[in-house]
Amino acid sequence: MSGVSGVSGVSGVSGVSGVSGVSGVSGVSGVSGVSGGPSNPGYQPLYTGAITSNRDAIVGTWVAPRPNQVPPPLAEEDVANLQLLGPGERSAIFDFELLSRMRFQVERRGTASTMSINHLAAASGSATYRPLAGFTRPTEAVFLDQLNLVEAYADLREDRGDEIVSQLGVPSAFFGSIAFIHPDRTRWTMELIYVALRFAYSIEMRLKYALACRRPHEYSPQIQPMIPCPLHASWPSGHATEGHLFARILIALLDGTKGDGSLMPLWANQLMRQASRIAVNRTVAGLHFPVDSAAGALLGHTLAEYFIGLCTGATSYTPSSFDGTKYPTREASKGIETDFNWEEFYDADNRKFRLGTSARRFASLQRPQPFGEASKPLNWLWSKAKAEWDILPGGSSAKRRSNGRKRS
Secondary structure: OHHHHOOHHHHHHHOOOOOOOOOHHHHHHOOOOOOOHHHOHHHOHHHHHHHHHHHHHHOOOOOOOOHHHOOOOOOOOOHHHHHHOOHHHHHHHHHHHHHOOEEEEEEEEOOEEEEEEEEEEEEOOEEEEEEEEEEEOOOHHHHHHHHHHHHHHHHHHHHHHHHHHHOOOOOHHHHHOOOOOOOOOOHHHHHHHHHHHHHHHHHHHHHHHHHOOOOHHHOOOOOOOOOOOOOOOOOOOHHHHHHHHHHHHHHHHHOOOOOOOOOHHHHHHHHHHHHHHHHHHHHHOOOOOHHHHHHHHHHHHHHHHHHHHHHHOOOEEOOEEEEHHHOOOOOOOOOOOOOOOHHHOEEOOOOEEOOOOOHHHOEEEOOOEEOEOOOHHHHHHHHHHHHHHHOOOOOHHHHHHHHHOOOO
């Protein structure tokens, strides 16, 4: 979003606005990024003058083309036209496909309020808003109890300092050390991931603004974060949201490309552990409570189910809700884990979004809701990204070619 308005570089320098922030995500695909005007030599003053004088020298007498001498009109609303655009133009289209389906709503119940994101399901001339994600913020008692965990995690700062600073922007290098992603090798995958992260960032910011939860160091002067603290609210964690979303997209793209699939649980486990470590590192840095990561993980998985489903033509998605007032505290819930545990939200062995016993105390998955109309542009982008993995040895395309060979 911010790449279009040119503010991406500002946040990118400090990197304090989430895994992607207003920073790297838009910078790569935004108007001011790879495809931006200033990076094209044709827009430089020297070239402008040179091209003008060059045309004057070679153009000759004007010849008006006849109808049979020009290419046919491009088809309207045709995904084939996306190939003709640059990343910046496509990013605006993909962002619209996602955000035009979203609505924010406040539901007040007694003293607590639930901040909800809803999906617009349009089909057969009608449109209805359906639930996607709902969050009720934790009580002050929960945050005060969590403060003890934040203080304890500070002991890891010296060991994890390099990681924490390196994860201020998009953590492509960390996920790329597990799944082979590279801008030249998997450019469509990278574009897909940036679309997803921009989408998540918009959702996060709306929820953070509405929920207005303070950062740990606003409760105690002894927390002293090791890096500058973002200006937006603490809950839910953007790093946790985007990290788990990032991991889920890679798991979906990798599925079916690793031989007989028997090692897919290991691939999924490693990617989820990476997402978790990124989230926990924000607590180590003194910027987040563990409950922030728990909420972020739930939101990340919910958005992953939604995003992947919309891209692949699924008919329904699974909404979720998080009631922070029910999050356990050590004093009130003896023996119950109050720290963040990614396995409470995802079964890596079976690649399944589900809630563990502890998570079911404060979170829930609701009945599936219909998508309504599909998104052809997002499906086009997903197909491009998936093809980058299917053509690799062991991928589905390779398997099809192998199965099609005649046996001697």
